[in-house]
Amino acid sequence: MRDLAEPFAISRPAISKHLRVLSDAGIVEHRREGREHWYTLKPAALVEAGSWLADVAGTWRSALEGLKQLTEEERDGNHQ
DSSP states (O other): OHHHHTTSSSOHHHHHHHHHHHHHTTSEEEEEETTEEEEEEOHHHHHHHHHHHHHHHHHHHHHHHHHHHHHHHHHHTOOO
């Protein structure tokens, strides 16, 4: 854990929490060998997460465009 946490400006317990969340989400695999903990990234899970994020971004983009259009119409007095 020390080697993994070293480059980050957060505590080791915070790193541990992040790793637990990533493990629960299926993005990393965790195994323990004696006192050592090993984490392996699962690239396929990142592809799935990226796809989900793209879908969410598209939904928000559409919603924000609609809000922009509505506020512009109200500003210009074109809203009924």
